[in-house]
Amino acid sequence: MPKQVDIVAQKQAIADAAIQVIGETGLDATRLRDVAAAAGVTTGAVTHYFDGKDEVLIAALEELVRRILDPDVWRRPPGLSLKDALIALCGELLPLDDETRGEWRVWLAFWSRAIHTPRLAEIHRGYYVRITDALSETLMTHGGLEPARANLIADAIVAAVDGVGVRATVEPDQWPAARQRQTLAALITPLLPNAQS
Numbered sequence: 001m002p003k004q005v006d007i008v009a010q011k012q013a014i015a016d017a018a019i020q021v022i023g024e025t026g027l028d029a030t031r032l033r034d035v036a037a038a039a040g041v042t043t044g045a046v047t048h049y050f051d052g053k054d055e056v057l058i059a060a061l062e063e064l065v066r067r068i069l070d071p072d073v074w075r076r077p078p079g080l081s082l083k084d085a086l087i088a089l090c091g092e093l094l095p096l097d098d099e100t101r102g103e104w105r106v107w108l109a110f111w112s113r114a115i116h117t118p119r120l121a122e123i124h125r126g127y128y129v130r131i132t133d134a135l136s137e138t139l140m141t142h143g144g145l146e147p148a149r150a151n152l153i154a155d156a157i158v159a160a161v162d163g164v165g166v167r168a169t170v171e172p173d174q175w176p177a178a179r180q181r182q183t184l185a186a187l188i189t190p191l192l193p194n195a196q197s
Contacts, residue, residue: 064103087184136153
Protein backbone atom coordinates (compact mmCIF):
# COMPACT_ATOMS: atom_id res chain seq x y z
CA MET A 1 0.00 0.00 0.00
CA PRO A 2 1.42 3.44 -0.91
CA LYS A 3 2.44 5.75 1.89
CA GLN A 4 -0.25 8.32 2.75
CA VAL A 5 0.96 11.91 2.54
CA ASP A 6 -0.72 14.71 4.44
CA ILE A 7 -0.79 17.26 1.63
CA VAL A 8 -1.64 20.22 3.89
CA ALA A 9 1.15 19.35 6.34
CA GLN A 10 3.62 18.82 3.49
CA LYS A 11 2.81 22.19 1.92
CA GLN A 12 3.05 23.91 5.30
CA ALA A 13 6.44 22.30 5.95
CA ILE A 14 7.66 23.58 2.59
CA ALA A 15 6.25 27.06 3.32
CA ASP A 16 7.99 27.09 6.73
CA ALA A 17 11.24 26.02 5.07
CA ALA A 18 10.83 28.74 2.45
CA ILE A 19 10.43 31.36 5.19
CA GLN A 20 13.66 30.15 6.76
CA VAL A 21 15.68 29.95 3.52
CA ILE A 22 14.42 33.22 1.98
CA GLY A 23 14.98 34.96 5.31
CA GLU A 24 18.57 33.71 5.47
CA THR A 25 19.68 34.05 1.84
CA GLY A 26 17.24 36.45 0.17
CA LEU A 27 14.78 35.61 -2.55
CA ASP A 28 17.19 35.88 -5.48
CA ALA A 29 19.70 33.48 -3.91
CA THR A 30 17.04 31.00 -2.82
CA ARG A 31 16.93 27.82 -4.85
CA LEU A 32 14.09 25.34 -4.74
CA ARG A 33 16.55 22.60 -3.78
CA ASP A 34 17.54 24.68 -0.72
CA VAL A 35 13.90 24.94 0.30
CA ALA A 36 13.49 21.19 -0.26
CA ALA A 37 16.55 20.41 1.88
CA ALA A 38 15.30 22.67 4.68
CA ALA A 39 11.89 20.98 4.54
CA GLY A 40 13.40 17.50 4.46
CA VAL A 41 11.80 16.65 1.12
CA THR A 42 12.98 16.23 -2.45
CA THR A 43 13.07 19.04 -4.99
CA GLY A 44 10.48 16.99 -6.87
CA ALA A 45 8.12 17.28 -3.91
CA VAL A 46 8.50 21.07 -3.92
CA THR A 47 7.81 21.30 -7.66
CA HIS A 48 4.91 18.87 -7.26
CA TYR A 49 3.13 21.28 -4.92
CA PHE A 50 4.41 24.63 -6.21
CA ASP A 51 4.93 25.91 -9.73
CA GLY A 52 8.18 27.84 -9.29
CA LYS A 53 9.77 30.29 -6.88
CA ASP A 54 6.92 32.82 -6.91
CA GLU A 55 4.47 30.13 -5.82
CA VAL A 56 6.78 29.09 -2.99
CA LEU A 57 7.09 32.75 -1.97
CA ILE A 58 3.29 33.10 -1.97
CA ALA A 59 3.00 30.00 0.22
CA ALA A 60 5.60 31.44 2.60
CA LEU A 61 3.71 34.72 2.82
CA GLU A 62 0.39 32.97 3.29
CA GLU A 63 1.94 31.15 6.24
CA LEU A 64 3.18 34.45 7.70
CA VAL A 65 -0.28 36.01 7.31
CA ARG A 66 -1.87 32.90 8.86
CA ARG A 67 0.38 33.38 11.89
CA ILE A 68 -0.47 37.09 12.11
CA LEU A 69 -4.21 36.41 11.90
CA ASP A 70 -4.24 33.44 14.28
CA PRO A 71 -7.16 34.05 16.68
CA ASP A 72 -4.89 33.39 19.67
CA VAL A 73 -2.72 36.33 18.61
CA TRP A 74 -5.76 38.63 18.63
CA ARG A 75 -7.10 37.47 21.98
CA ARG A 76 -6.96 40.45 24.34
CA PRO A 77 -5.10 39.63 27.54
CA PRO A 78 -7.22 40.22 30.66
CA GLY A 79 -6.58 43.45 32.48
CA LEU A 80 -5.01 45.32 29.55
CA SER A 81 -6.64 48.39 28.02
CA LEU A 82 -7.33 48.17 24.30
CA LYS A 83 -4.49 50.61 23.66
CA ASP A 84 -2.00 48.55 25.67
CA ALA A 85 -3.24 45.32 24.10
CA LEU A 86 -2.84 46.74 20.58
CA ILE A 87 0.63 48.07 21.33
CA ALA A 88 1.63 44.67 22.72
CA LEU A 89 0.10 42.79 19.78
CA CYS A 90 1.64 45.04 17.14
CA GLY A 91 4.95 44.99 18.99
CA GLU A 92 5.06 41.22 18.57
CA LEU A 93 4.73 41.66 14.79
CA LEU A 94 8.03 43.57 14.62
CA PRO A 95 11.44 42.06 13.70
CA LEU A 96 12.57 41.69 17.31
CA ASP A 97 14.92 38.73 16.87
CA ASP A 98 16.68 36.68 14.20
CA GLU A 99 13.60 34.59 13.44
CA THR A 100 11.22 37.52 13.01
CA ARG A 101 13.85 39.49 11.05
CA GLY A 102 13.96 36.54 8.66
CA GLU A 103 10.18 36.70 8.34
CA TRP A 104 10.40 40.43 7.58
CA ARG A 105 13.01 39.73 4.90
CA VAL A 106 10.47 37.42 3.25
CA TRP A 107 7.79 40.12 3.50
CA LEU A 108 10.12 42.72 1.96
CA ALA A 109 11.18 40.34 -0.81
CA PHE A 110 7.51 39.96 -1.68
CA TRP A 111 7.07 43.75 -1.74
CA SER A 112 9.95 44.00 -4.20
CA ARG A 113 8.43 41.32 -6.46
CA ALA A 114 4.89 42.71 -6.17
CA ILE A 115 5.90 46.17 -7.44
CA HIS A 116 6.48 44.75 -10.92
CA THR A 117 4.11 41.76 -10.97
CA PRO A 118 0.38 42.57 -11.12
CA ARG A 119 -0.67 39.13 -9.85
CA LEU A 120 1.59 39.44 -6.80
CA ALA A 121 0.45 43.04 -6.27
CA GLU A 122 -3.15 41.79 -6.10
CA ILE A 123 -2.17 39.12 -3.57
CA HIS A 124 -0.29 41.81 -1.61
CA ARG A 125 -3.42 43.98 -1.46
CA GLY A 126 -5.42 40.99 -0.26
CA TYR A 127 -3.03 40.34 2.63
CA TYR A 128 -3.25 43.95 3.77
CA VAL A 129 -7.05 43.91 3.51
CA ARG A 130 -7.17 40.85 5.78
CA ILE A 131 -4.77 42.33 8.34
CA THR A 132 -6.43 45.76 8.32
CA ASP A 133 -9.89 44.19 8.59
CA ALA A 134 -8.80 42.23 11.66
CA LEU A 135 -7.51 45.41 13.28
CA SER A 136 -10.65 47.35 12.33
CA GLU A 137 -12.87 44.64 13.78
CA THR A 138 -10.90 44.74 17.04
CA LEU A 139 -11.20 48.53 17.20
CA MET A 140 -14.95 48.43 16.57
CA THR A 141 -15.67 45.52 18.90
CA HIS A 142 -13.42 46.44 21.82
CA GLY A 143 -12.98 50.17 21.29
CA GLY A 144 -16.51 51.14 20.26
CA LEU A 145 -15.20 52.99 17.21
CA GLU A 146 -17.32 53.71 14.16
CA PRO A 147 -16.29 51.73 11.04
CA ALA A 148 -14.78 54.70 9.16
CA ARG A 149 -12.68 55.76 12.17
CA ALA A 150 -11.67 52.15 12.92
CA ASN A 151 -10.55 51.67 9.29
CA LEU A 152 -8.51 54.88 9.34
CA ILE A 153 -6.79 53.96 12.61
CA ALA A 154 -6.17 50.39 11.39
CA ASP A 155 -4.47 51.77 8.27
CA ALA A 156 -2.33 54.07 10.42
CA ILE A 157 -1.34 51.22 12.77
CA VAL A 158 -0.36 48.99 9.84
CA ALA A 159 1.68 51.86 8.37
CA ALA A 160 3.41 52.35 11.74
CA VAL A 161 4.27 48.64 12.02
CA ASP A 162 5.53 48.60 8.43
CA GLY A 163 7.65 51.70 8.96
CA VAL A 164 9.31 50.49 12.14
CA GLY A 165 9.64 46.97 10.73
CA VAL A 166 11.39 48.12 7.56
CA ARG A 167 13.86 50.29 9.48
CA ALA A 168 14.60 47.50 11.96
CA THR A 169 15.03 44.90 9.22
CA VAL A 170 17.42 47.05 7.20
CA GLU A 171 19.24 48.54 10.23
CA PRO A 172 19.05 45.86 12.95
CA ASP A 173 22.00 47.22 14.93
CA GLN A 174 20.37 50.65 15.24
CA TRP A 175 16.89 49.26 15.99
CA PRO A 176 17.01 46.84 18.94
CA ALA A 177 13.74 45.46 20.27
CA ALA A 178 13.34 48.17 22.93
CA ARG A 179 13.67 51.00 20.41
CA GLN A 180 11.20 49.31 18.07
CA ARG A 181 8.60 48.90 20.81
CA GLN A 182 9.06 52.45 22.10
CA THR A 183 8.76 53.96 18.64
CA LEU A 184 5.70 51.89 17.83
CA ALA A 185 4.04 52.91 21.11
CA ALA A 186 4.79 56.57 20.34
CA LEU A 187 3.10 56.19 16.95
CA ILE A 188 0.05 54.22 18.11
CA THR A 189 -0.73 55.96 21.41
CA PRO A 190 -2.06 59.21 19.89
CA LEU A 191 -4.35 57.24 17.59
CA LEU A 192 -6.38 55.81 20.48
CA PRO A 193 -7.07 58.70 22.88
CA ASN A 194 -10.46 57.38 23.95
CA ALA A 195 -9.79 53.65 23.76
CA GLN A 196 -9.07 53.10 27.44
CA SER A 197 -11.48 50.20 27.95
